[in-house]
Amino acid sequence: MNRLTISPSPHVHSGDSVRRNMCMVAIALVPALAASLWFFGLDALRVILISIIACVGFEFLIQKFLLKIQPTISDGSALVTGLILAFNLPSGIEWWIVVIGALFAQNREDAELPDSDFLAEISDAITEIFKRHLVVGWENNLTIQNRIAQD
Secondary structure, three states: OOOOOOOOOOOOOOOOOHHHHHHHHHHHOHHHHHHHHHHHHHHHHHHHHHHHHHHHHHHHHHHHHHOOOOOOHHHOHHHHHHHHHHHOOOOOOOHHHHHHHHHHHOOOOOOOOOOHHHHHHHHHHHHHHHHHHHHHHHHHHHHHHHHHHHO
């Protein structure tokens, strides 16, 4: 008799560890890393390094002091998170925006964070800061473009 078995994913398990999978993802991102350095230069390298260092640091701090579990920074997931975050940011972005992005990139689905309303308020406040910063930067850019057009 045929039976339908329902189970959560992953349905096929290869036996690879998280560390090995993250290593393979990091290797797969090397061509994108090389291209970003070629096209955007040292600014891209600055964003990538800040992003990786911040992601690894925040993962360690959150796991050690907030979640009170053994930090798992050696599995490479924070490195991959830092790379992917850096690839989604402009090369001329200010360092503090990268650091805040790294903080919010840390996600533990299996952990219960304290007081989610407080975290939502922090998120809203940071969103407002970003909006103001980006609007001022956009207005300054328009002013510069208008001056160039008038000359």
